[in-house]
Structures are given as C-alpha cells and as structure tokens.
Amino acid sequence: MPIPPAKHCRIRKNSYNSRVVQNEDTRYTHAMNYVVQKSETAEIPGFDDLDLSPVMRRALKHAGFEKPSPIQAQLIPLALEGEDVIGQARTGTGKTAAFAIPILEQLDPLEECRDPQAIIIVPTRELADQVGRETQMLARGVPTEVAVLAGGKDIKRQLRQLENGVQIVVGTPGRLHDHLQRRSLRTDKVWCVVLDEADRMLDIGFRPQIERILRKCSKDRQTLLLSATLPPTVRRLAETYMQEPVVIDCCDKDIAVDTIEQRYFTVSHDKKLELLERLLERENPKQAIIFCRTKRGTDRLYRQLSRTYPACGSMHGDLAQRERDRVLQQLRDDKLQILVATDVVGRGIDISTISHIINYDMPQDCDDYVHRVGRTGRMGRDGIAFTFVVPGEGDSLTSIEQRINKQLKRDHFEGLDPPAAVQLAPKAEETVKKAAPKLNPMHRKVTRRRR
Ligand code: ADP
DSSP, X not given: OOOOOGGGOOOOOOTTTOEEXXXXXXXXXXXXXXXXXXXXXXXXXXXXXXXXOHHHHHHHHHHTOOSOOHHHHHHHHHHHTTOOEEEEOOTTSOHHHHHHHHHHHHOOOTTTOOSOSEEEEOSSHXXXXXXXXXXXXHTTTSOOOEEEEOTTSOHHHHHHHHHHOOSEEEEOHHHHHHHHHTTOSOOTTOOEEEETTHHHHHHHTOHHHHHHHHHHSOTTXXXXXXXXXXXXXXXXXXXXXXXXXXXXXXXXXXXXXXXEEEEEEEOOGGGHHHHHHHHHHHHOOSSEEEEXXXXXXXXXXXXXXXXXXXXXXXXXXXXXXXXXXXXXXHHHTTOOSEEEEOGGGTSSOOOTTOOEEEESSOOSSHHHHHHHHTTSSGGGOOEEEEEEEOTTOHHHHHHHHHHHTSOOEEOOOTTOOOOGGGOOHHHHHHHHHHHGGGOOTTOOOHHHHHO
C-alpha cells in the first residue's frame, strides 16, 4: 500500500486548548507528519468534560478514577470521533482506559451482535489478563462479554466463549492468529482494532501475525495504536494499516518518570549477592522486583533468597502459564514481598504497590531498563530503582543515562566497592553532559542519530 502523502494528514485542534505543532523530526515526513501535543498551559479536563455516558461516569467513579490522565484526556475524544490515533505514552500512564472507554461507549449490545466488535492485541499473556480485567471493570453497569484469548490458556474454554458470543476480544498475536485459522474468531463485525505496546510486539517478532489480523478486519475499521516509542518499524506498520492517523505525544521529556529515584552500585561479580542482601536489609522494601538476565540466574537467585525471605517468588518464561498467573496474583494480593524475574515481567504489568526495582543484572538494552523501572512509580506514586554495574558494564550504564537524559545517583556500601579501575561515575557523568543537548523529542538514541 503506498504511503499517503503529507497533505493527507489531518491536523486537528481538540477541544481543550491543545496546540498543534509540526514534528521536529523531519526525517519522517510522510503519513504522520504532525503531532498533537499537550500544551504546557492546557488544563486537563475532567471526565465530565469528555462527553461520556452516565453509566460510564458511574463506573469511573466506582473505580476511583477522578481525573483523566493526559493520554486519556487526549485519546478518548478523538477515538469517540472515529479517528485513527497513534498514542505515544509510556507504561503506567492509563493507556488501557484510554482505549477501553471509547470502545465500551460505542459497543452494540450482545443481543444485537454476537460477534466480536473490537480486538485488542497485546504482547504478553499477563498483559492480556490485565487489560481484560480493567476493561471488565470499566464496563460496570452494562453487561459486557470480554474474552481473553491468550496463549498458554485452555483453548477449549476460549472456543466455547467465542461460540457463546463476545463483544470485545483481548489477546496475544499468536493465539488470536490461531483462532483466525480455526475460523473460531470472526472479524466481519470488528469496527475497532487496538495495538497496545506496538513497539514491544514488533520487537518480539509478532509482525506477521499482527498484519494477518489487521488484513482480516474491515478496511473501514478504526485503528488505535499505543506505543512507548515510535521506531521506524512501528511507523511503517502505521503507514500501511492506519488511515490518516492523528499522533498524540504524551511522553514526558524524561522517559523515566520523575517520581522514580534511580541509583546504581558498582560491584564486582563475586560480591553481587552480598550487595543485594545488604541492600534488602537496608531498604526493607514493601514489594520489590529483582531482575535477572537469564532463567537459570533467576532460579539460582530465587533459591538463595528464599532461605532468608520466605515471601519470595520467581517468574520467567519457562514456568507454566498457571504458575505465572499464580505468582502474579500472590504479588497483587501482597503475599509476596520479593519477586525475582526475567524481563517477562518487565513490560505492561501493573501492580501499584511495587516500591523497589533492583536490576541485579544490567538490562540488555535501554528499552528494557525503562520498562523494568516503570514497574514502580505507577500513576505518580513514589518508587526507587537500583542497578548493579559490574566491571565492563560502564558503557551500558552510560547508554541508559543518555537514553533517559538523566544521571543515576551513585550509592555504595562500606567494603563492597570494587577496585578503583571499575569506578564508573566520572566517565558516565562526562558523557551524559555532552550528550544531553542532542537528545531529541522522540527520545531516539543519540548513538543511532550519530550513525
Ligand atoms: P498502562 O496501560 O499505560 O501501562 P494502565 O492502564 O495499566 O497503564 O494504568 C495503570 C493503573 O492506573 C491501573 O491500575 C489503572 O486502573 C489506574 N488508572 C488508569 N487511569 C486512571 C485514572 N484516570 N485515575 C486513577 N487511576 C487510573
């Protein structure tokens, strides 16, 4: 499909005083040439200003949602008008309600239409459950059938649910595609498709499945795409499958939110466990997630920690889905104080009580860092994140600092500092100072711009 020329872009002013500015990044001049940005002085409207039904307003009140978040305030009116929208917002900013509210407001009742009307595609099983739960919570007061079609779950149950009639489907790309092939998922009545965490889905390699799902749905459908970042892969998908999308940029200038304090320790390999134990003792976290790089490393650390901390759990991709669900539920119910995990839980999972993030192993890339750290400080709450840096990882720390345009504070324990050769602070400090002015509003990595 040809890329629509720039003049086909719609530039919209919305009703609450936003200003419309041209995207400064001139390398992307085709379909998404314009960004609707929140004016710094603009007042965020209340839910009462968003033209929502009384039943929805009651559901929001019951959920304790007093004021829309910025992405909700901007996306909901556009989605209600039927626009295709690209919403750039980091995790924990209320993206789910931003797309679920307009969908729920426009659903036909089950008696009138038994086939799915909206499909929400998400990258992970846990996120599918979470989005399903949140959507059901917002549907309070109107009987609504929401089916979660995630991999690793009983397919027979999903087939029965689809057979009985559903209005909204939330699923992972693989399982949704599987249902399409079995013809158990009918798409002829679908009028809205949501791609949540689109950058993550493409990173995982779900592009073929996503494209097949999109091609199966009517061309007249509405498409809402949510993503923390807008790399070229996401833009290409949007250019091909969206119609004159309006782009909303709700990313804070600093990617990692201000409410999260971020520190690092330099430590040698053999002292990492000791450092972790002393840190846990000092911090006595309400709830902490400790991130490891590998599944084996996660298992090992879990075994070591659970001797001292009985309320400790572990989670990685090799665990059966049922076990992963059980662990997450324990965390939600406050029965776990510590979760040792791989990046399986780095994205999307919303548990607002997580107070501490500890990167026991350095994340593999800067995106993983942002997403790990984003598990705390949800919806403006306080949180703290610590990153352990071993000799040879100074460059990774520097890249993270460049990416978030912020320096991590150095922390230390007496007797656990590594030899002077691996002290990293001065180098990191210097590079960040030099790099800071070059960071662009799209948060693209400085290193990539230089190439
Ligand atoms: P995201 O999808 O951006 O990661 P979520 O949609 O999971 O974020 O929202 C994070 C948390 O904030 C959820 O627990 C959700 O119920 C809550 N939340 C969302 N919108 C609001 C709001 N307007 N007011 C209060 N809480 C909200």
